[in-house]
Amino acid sequence: MLGFFALLGRKTLDSFGRLGRATLFLLRALAGLPSLLPRPTLVIQQLYSIGVLSLLIIVVSGVFVGMVLALQGYNTLVTFGAEQSLGVLVALSLLRELGPVVTALLFAGRAGSALTAEIGLMKTTEQLSGMEMMAVDPMKRVVAPRLLAGFIAMPLLAAIFSFLGIMGAYVVSVATLGVDDGAFWSQMQSAVDFREDVMNGVIKSLVFGFVASWIAVFEGYDCEPTSEGVSRATTRTVVHTSLAVLGLDFVLTAVMFG
Amino acid sequence: MTSAPADKPSDVLVDVKNLCFRRGGRVIFEGVSLQIRRGEVTAIMGPSGTGKTTLLRLIGGQLRPDSGTVTVLGQNVHKLGRDALFRLRRRMGMLFQSGALFTHQSVFENVAFPLREHTDLPEPLIHDLVLMKLQAVGLRGARDMMPSELSGGMARRVALARAVALDPTIMMYDEPFAGQDPISMGVLVTLIRRLNDALGLSSVVVSHDVVETSQIADTIHVLSEGRVVESGSPEELARSESAWVKQFMRALPDGPVAFHYPGPSLEDDLLGVR
Numbered sequence A: 001m002l003g004f005f006a007l008l009g010r011k012t013l014d015s016f017g018r019l020g021r022a023t024l025f026l027l028r029a030l031a032g033l034p035s036l037l038p039r040p041t042l043v044i045q046q047l048y049s050i051g052v053l054s055l056l057i058i059v060v061s062g063v064f065v066g067m068v069l070a071l072q073g074y075n076t077l078v079t080f081g082a083e084q085s086l087g088v089l090v091a092l093s094l095l096r097e098l099g100p101v102v103t104a105l106l107f108a109g110r111a112g113s114a115l116t117a118e119i120g121l122m123k124t125t126e127q128l129s130g131m132e133m134m135a136v137d138p139m140k141r142v143v144a145p146r147l148l149a150g151f152i153a154m155p156l157l158a159a160i161f162s163f164l165g166i167m168g169a170y171v172v173s174v175a176t177l178g179v180d181d182g183a184f185w186s187q188m189q190s191a192v193d194f195r196e197d198v199m200n201g202v203i204k205s206l207v208f209g210f211v212a213s214w215i216a217v218f219e220g221y222d223c224e225p226t227s228e229g230v231s232r233a234t235t236r237t238v239v240h241t242s243l244a245v246l247g248l249d250f251v252l253t254a255v256m257f258g
Numbered sequence B: 001m002t003s004a005p006a007d008k009p010s011d012v013l014v015d016v017k018n019l020c021f022r023r024g025g026r027v028i029f030e031g032v033s034l035q036i037r038r039g040e041v042t043a044i045m046g047p048s049g050t051g052k053t054t055l056l057r058l059i060g061g062q063l064r065p066d067s068g069t070v071t072v073l074g075q076n077v078h079k080l081g082r083d084a085l086f087r088l089r090r091r092m093g094m095l096f097q098s099g100a101l102f103t104h105q106s107v108f109e110n111v112a113f114p115l116r117e118h119t120d121l122p123e124p125l126i127h128d129l130v131l132m133k134l135q136a137v138g139l140r141g142a143r144d145m146m147p148s149e150l151s152g153g154m155a156r157r158v159a160l161a162r163a164v165a166l167d168p169t170i171m172m173y174d175e176p177f178a179g180q181d182p183i184s185m186g187v188l189v190t191l192i193r194r195l196n197d198a199l200g201l202s203s204v205v206v207s208h209d210v211v212e213t214s215q216i217a218d219t220i221h222v223l224s225e226g227r228v229v230e231s232g233s234p235e236e237l238a239r240s241e242s243a244w245v246k247q248f249m250r251a252l253p254d255g256p257v258a259f260h261y262p263g264p265s266l267e268d269d270l271l272g273v274r
């Protein structure tokens, strides 16, 4: 029994210690952002490996999620004779929720884990130490560009996801479910509000992008410099990002649409 | 710095005084003092785990001592702000045991890295400088290879070229000979001495390879259990009366340092009740 409380106490202290380190780490990384201004290529390289290389999974998932939404939504709407509003249902689901959330989850699995493993391996093989001894700050040279690139890439990926989801739903609705082409778009146009729906979705994806990149670079930088350490850190990135995204989504939804 | 005209303080590039350092409750150093002089190759020797790498990291300002001071080029390393420390580090080169090459960049880009980071030199000049550094370590022809394609000895030489790219005043080598075949060992031994003399460097070689280190060192400090147990030229150490230094320098399997790690006696372990 005593052992249980000791364990609980230790875990709690561990968590707070980690949170403190993560916060300090974030402040140092943010302080490194201005040094990127004269060197945009550092960020562009990362945009490529974080954003462009994630495109395939985002494109495929977006199209399929949109098509499935259309099929499922149609079944429900048709019982009320409201199947012409399918465009509205799909657009609102994607813009408000599925776009930002699913993109963030995919981002954690595709780009976040890669970021953590890359930085963790650089630490394990003393590349970060070596950089420090060459008087180059890894915070500015390695961490800051990746953090910024993740922050920029995530909303763009979410936008692509939502756009392709709507296109996938459109093809399924109009081509196979017999929804009217004009009704699909015009109903969507009149029901979707730019500020209320589109902007709130963008804000969500900005928040998720920030948190996902932060967790990924921090876990890599903070990992124990061994192969198990890197593997544990990579797992933690995916788990923590997913939990953080789902938790934050609830909070943001309550504030925005509650 | 104290005025000690007899000792010509300007000749002392690195001055370690009464260094104490603990790691997770374990004492690594308790009162280490040693000096590294201009133009010399200074060796720091001792068995694995005595803290040789730790000492280099303390000199480079990556770790902070519990007490004592490290003065490099007249500056107290652990009193410097981040910017001043980074300025000082540009004058120190460090060869890591693992080489620490950037695995996603070619040999050429690895050596160009410090030049690109710290200078605004035009590309043609960087190109020439990198090739000169690679020529000095005999790997000009390997410029387009990736670190994963290099042998251990070649990787270490590339790391060496990168470490001297900015023409440091002090070069530090962490176990440069460990895990090398006899040929690349010989290459590294002559290379360290040649670079030291040709570029006017001062070198610190951390190692447990007695024979190779004795060939090139001007001064050797032997570390054991958190202290410098003996210092002197290789000849002086070879004649040392200390039983411990004798065992270490002549690589005897048993002596003051027992072959067996302390533990329960063999009888207890094999026959004792469980």
Ligand SMILES: Nc1ncnc2c1ncn2[C@@H]1O[C@H](COP(=O)(O)OP(=O)(O)O)[C@@H](O)[C@H]1O
Residues within 6 Å of the ligand: B023, B024, B028, B047, B048, B049, B050, B051, B052, B053, B054, B055
């Ligand atoms: N990151 C670390 N955390 C805790 N202890 C460490 C760490 N790195 C090294 N040590 C300990 O410090 C001692 C000295 O290590 P090191 O300087 O690497 O020795 P050497 O280079 O002489 O082989 C070792 O006993 C090692 O266990």
Ligand SMILES: [Mg+2]
Residues within 6 Å of the ligand: B052, B053, B054, B097, B174, B175
């Ligand atoms: Mg070592």
